[in-house]
Amino acid sequence: MILAKFGGSSVANSHQFKKVKNIVNSDANKKYVVVSAPGKDEQHAFKITELLIKLYHARPNSINFKNLHAEIMQRFYNIIDELNLDKSLKLLVTNTFSNVKKLSYAKLVSRGEYLNAQIMANYLGWHFVDTNDFLIIENGQINYVASQLRLANIMHNDDKIVFPGFYGVNFNGEIQLLPRGGGDTSGAAISNLLGVDKYENWTDIDGIQVVDPHIIKNSVKIDSLSYDELQELSYMGLSVFQEDSINPLKNKNIPLVIRNTNHPHRLGTTISNQNSSSDITGVIGDQEYSLISIKKYGLAKETNNMIAILNVLNQFNLEIKCMVSEFDSINLFVKNIEKIGQLEAFLVKNNISAKVQSNIALVAVISQKVLANNKLQRRIIDILEKHHINSFMFNQSSNDIKFLFGIYAKDYQRAIKIIYQSLFEKNLVTQAL
Amino acid sequence: MILAKFGGSSVANSHQFKKVKNIVNSDANKKYVVVSAPGKDEQHAFKITELLIKLYHARPNSINFKNLHAEIMQRFYNIIDELNLDKSLKLLVTNTFSNVKKLSYAKLVSRGEYLNAQIMANYLGWHFVDTNDFLIIENGQINYVASQLRLANIMHNDDKIVFPGFYGVNFNGEIQLLPRGGGDTSGAAISNLLGVDKYENWTDIDGIQVVDPHIIKNSVKIDSLSYDELQELSYMGLSVFQEDSINPLKNKNIPLVIRNTNHPHRLGTTISNQNSSSDITGVIGDQEYSLISIKKYGLAKETNNMIAILNVLNQFNLEIKCMVSEFDSINLFVKNIEKIGQLEAFLVKNNISAKVQSNIALVAVISQKVLANNKLQRRIIDILEKHHINSFMFNQSSNDIKFLFGIYAKDYQRAIKIIYQSLFEKNLVTQAL
Numbered sequence: 001m002i003l004a005k006f007g008g009s010s011v012a013n014s015h016q017f018k019k020v021k022n023i024v025n026s027d028a029n030k031k032y033v034v035v036s037a038p039g040k041d042e043q044h045a046f047k048i049t050e051l052l053i054k055l056y057h058a059r060p061n062s063i064n065f066k067n068l069h070a071e072i073m074q075r076f077y078n079i080i081d082e083l084n085l086d087k088s089l090k091l092l093v094t095n096t097f098s099n100v101k102k103l104s105y106a107k108l109v110s111r112g113e114y115l116n117a118q119i120m121a122n123y124l125g126w127h128f129v130d131t132n133d134f135l136i137i138e139n140g141q142i143n144y145v146a147s148q149l150r151l152a153n154i155m156h157n158d159d160k161i162v163f164p165g166f167y168g169v170n171f172n173g174e175i176q177l178l179p180r181g182g183g184d185t186s187g188a189a190i191s192n193l194l195g196v197d198k199y200e201n202w203t204d205i206d207g208i209q210v211v212d213p214h215i216i217k218n219s220v221k222i223d224s225l226s227y228d229e230l231q232e233l234s235y236m237g238l239s240v241f242q243e244d245s246i247n248p249l250k251n252k253n254i255p256l257v258i259r260n261t262n263h264p265h266r267l268g269t270t271i272s273n274q275n276s277s278s279d280i281t282g283v284i285g286d287q288e289y290s291l292i293s294i295k296k297y298g299l300a301k302e303t304n305n306m307i308a309i310l311n312v313l314n315q316f317n318l319e320i321k322c323m324v325s326e327f328d329s330i331n332l333f334v335k336n337i338e339k340i341g342q343l344e345a346f347l348v349k350n351n352i353s354a355k356v357q358s359n360i361a362l363v364a365v366i367s368q369k370v371l372a373n374n375k376l377q378r379r380i381i382d383i384l385e386k387h388h389i390n391s392f393m394f395n396q397s398s399n400d401i402k403f404l405f406g407i408y409a410k411d412y413q414r415a416i417k418i419i420y421q422s423l424f425e426k427n428l429v430t431q432a433l
Numbered sequence: 434m435i436l437a438k439f440g441g442s443s444v445a446n447s448h449q450f451k452k453v454k455n456i457v458n459s460d461a462n463k464k465y466v467v468v469s470a471p472g473k474d475e476q477h478a479f480k481i482t483e484l485l486i487k488l489y490h491a492r493p494n495s496i497n498f499k500n501l502h503a504e505i506m507q508r509f510y511n512i513i514d515e516l517n518l519d520k521s522l523k524l525l526v527t528n529t530f531s532n533v534k535k536l537s538y539a540k541l542v543s544r545g546e547y548l549n550a551q552i553m554a555n556y557l558g559w560h561f562v563d564t565n566d567f568l569i570i571e572n573g574q575i576n577y578v579a580s581q582l583r584l585a586n587i588m589h590n591d592d593k594i595v596f597p598g599f600y601g602v603n604f605n606g607e608i609q610l611l612p613r614g615g616g617d618t619s620g621a622a623i624s625n626l627l628g629v630d631k632y633e634n635w636t637d638i639d640g641i642q643v644v645d646p647h648i649i650k651n652s653v654k655i656d657s658l659s660y661d662e663l664q665e666l667s668y669m670g671l672s673v674f675q676e677d678s679i680n681p682l683k684n685k686n687i688p689l690v691i692r693n694t695n696h697p698h699r700l701g702t703t704i705s706n707q708n709s710s711s712d713i714t715g716v717i718g719d720q721e722y723s724l725i726s727i728k729k730y731g732l733a734k735e736t737n738n739m740i741a742i743l744n745v746l747n748q749f750n751l752e753i754k755c756m757v758s759e760f761d762s763i764n765l766f767v768k769n770i771e772k773i774g775q776l777e778a779f780l781v782k783n784n785i786s787a788k789v790q791s792n793i794a795l796v797a798v799i800s801q802k803v804l805a806n807n808k809l810q811r812r813i814i815d816i817l818e819k820h821h822i823n824s825f826m827f828n829q830s831s832n833d834i835k836f837l838f839g840i841y842a843k844d845y846q847r848a849i850k851i852i853y854q855s856l857f858e859k860n861l862v863t864q865a866l
Contacts, residue, residue, distance in 0.1 A: 303747040
């Protein structure tokens with residue numbers, strides 16, 4: 001059994017719906033579908049979900065409100081009309097948005113997925129099952145045990161089902177949204193609950209490339225990689241698949257395949273418990289870091305010193321990507337924060353001697369080869385050195401498949417390019433490793 | 434003005450006292466001397482301080498007690514007799530140990546320094562000033578402000594003075610010992626209080642060598658290095674000079690010179706605010722580490738996660754030499770601890786997924802060149818690789834003059850040797866850097 005999840009661009013209009021039908025019907029094992037709300041396409045600059053958020057915040061009965069309300073309904077009407085579907089679906093759309101002001105934020109914003117799943121179920125001739133009826137979300141976390149129990153009461157073995165992504169329900173029966181990338185999370189969670197053999201994540205890309213396509217357009221595509229490798233990539237900024245959605249699949253050893261709805265014959269990238277098909281899985285990074293360097297004499301002598309400093313930093317809600325502490329120093333790499341001046345003043349006030357530097361990039365080369373020996377690391381240092389890119393921090397931890405280094409943001413894109421070129425384009429990979 | 438501190442081996446017997454006199458008299462600028470208690474020599478397997486500790490714990494009037502008591506006094510008698518000093522000094526020794534059972538631990542154990550300073554002052558014809566009268570120690574820390582005030586009331590400008598090392602006094606007038614390496618600390622503290630131009634630390638070694646002489650007997654000696662470099666070396670395990678004693682000198686920019694009492698014409702090693710005279714200041718490490726690897730999903734998302742884990746570890750009084758945390762892992766290098774099994778069980782009980790590995794070595798190559806570019810780092814990785822030594826962690830932080838890596842203890846001595854040989858013996862230093 002396969003669960004196929006279609007993201008916003010894959011279900012943006014009737015034309016995309018037809019592609020989905022072809023994909024789903026081409027394989028009898030595809031028994032479950034999860035859909036997002038209609039996304040952007042050439043005609044539409046906004047996702048339905050974005051419009052719904054705007055609608056929620058619009059002043060009722062303002063022109064803005066009326067325009068948004070009409071625009072949202074029209075997109076669903078168009079899909080229904082263009083696919084010649086049952087007129088009752090249009091009534092469902094109208095009724096859903098008949099009393100917008102009474103809907104909670106979560107309920108209104110989730111109606112894009114709800115209606116799209118209803119329309120898709122009708123179009124495919126499958127059952128619609130509302131995640132509202134089984135996917136228990138408390139405090140933003142899915143309760144798998146409770147969800148499993150509810151789902152068992154709904155499911156019949158032979159059903160082919162379309163589910164809406166992005167939302168579930170709490171124990172009080174109130175609709176709850178999943179955080180960032182909720183569609184991926186729904187797909188992964190439902191795959192876990194159903195125990196499917198494969199989870200296909202249909203998108204508008206051919207799979208995962210070694211380098212961010214914004215930096216190198218056609219870098220090598222990775223055919224397969226492991227859950228852990230994907231987690232490292234996601235951690236370093238890859239947004240192809242939502243980071244929190246990996247574990248529900250990994251825990252049940254369900255392979256995840258990233259595929260392209262617009263090119264369904266391309267094989268995509270498979271994520272499983274098998275290591276990457278490529279020596280190098282990714283050259284990935286982000287240039288929007290700040291480096292907080294803290295000095296405190298005798299820091300390492302007592303764990304309490306570290307705890308005290310972290311308690312101070314804690315008040316700034318930092319996401320600490322990487323922290324290295326020694327003897328008398330702590331270096332923290334955090335995503336650029338708006339109020340750097342305020343943080344610095346705060347540290348001074350708390351008698352913490354610190355320096356904050358912005359425009360820092362962190363780059364990781366992800367490869368199982370990192371574990372085997374130090375040849376790859378040596379080669380990367382070599383490449384940076386030859387191109388006069390100064391790396392002021394680098395780090396490789398035990399059992400780690402990631403070689404991480406810090407450079408200045410100005411060198412970021414160039415560093416990614418030269419490393420990729422050296423490792424891939426010159427056909428030196430085997431020689432290097 | 435110079436303060437010269439003589440360690441235990443430099444004042445172990447009358448023969449050594451004569452060397453000290455020659456050294457002190459050879460330079461009119463040497464106005465202050467700090468002495469340790471008599472240390473080990475060819476005739477004596479124990480330091481006086483060790484004997485005093487044994488005496489404190491011996492059952493009063495036992496044979497053991499009487500033997501220790503006699504042995505301690507005899508060593509001082511011998512020095513006094515062999516130097517033909519005033520007989521009143523022997524009375525001072527006798528009186529000092531006349532009622533041992535009434536002395537506090539700190540008072541008894543510090544009598545080695547006290548008597549040795551009295552004898553040295555008499556031998557040199559200098560004044561004796563007791564640190565008891567001015568060096569204020571509260572909770573193991575020197576109170577510089579209070580000490581300075583007291584010292585100002587005692588000192589006369591032209592005095593040449595001998596001070597005992599190792600102890601001071603609290604505000605209640607009770608003798609207090611300085612922690613580990615107390616003699617170095619006294620010397621550095623008194624140098625700071627007096628504002629001397631130079632602090633000479635007379636020992637039984639010629640200075641600081643690039644590599645631990647237990648691994649390579651005659652590695653290159655470093656003529657000069659900076660306070661920060663010495664601090665890094667001390668942090669990594671160099672025991673030539675007590676780590677906590679560096680700051681009192683650094684703060685007043687007082688140069689420290691490590692010299693050899695047995696070879697007073699050798700120039701030793703000078704530590705000041707100037708960087709090392711050598712490209713590589715040290716290849717140094719320790720093989721008695723354990724690596725605690727903690728995994729926690731989503732660790733980096735909230736600083737609280739880290740604080741919670743550190744609070745648990747805090748109960749084990751670990752000295753965390755190096756800690757690297759990322760995404761979902763923390764790696765801590767700590768000195769080998771006795772109760773590893775207990776720590777592991779404790780972590781499990783606290784729902785912390787952790788693995789503890791023993792027999793880990795940490796090695797640092799300390800060099801200002803680390804800051805300039807990555808050539809040195811690359812070369813070291815190269816050397817390890819060529820000799821099939823697997824480094825499972827390496828780290829270089831910003832503004833850091835230390836390149837740190839983790840290897841297995843079995844490879845420790847070999848790694849130090851091959852790095853030293855590659856960087857120094859083959860005359861490739863300039864080529865490498």
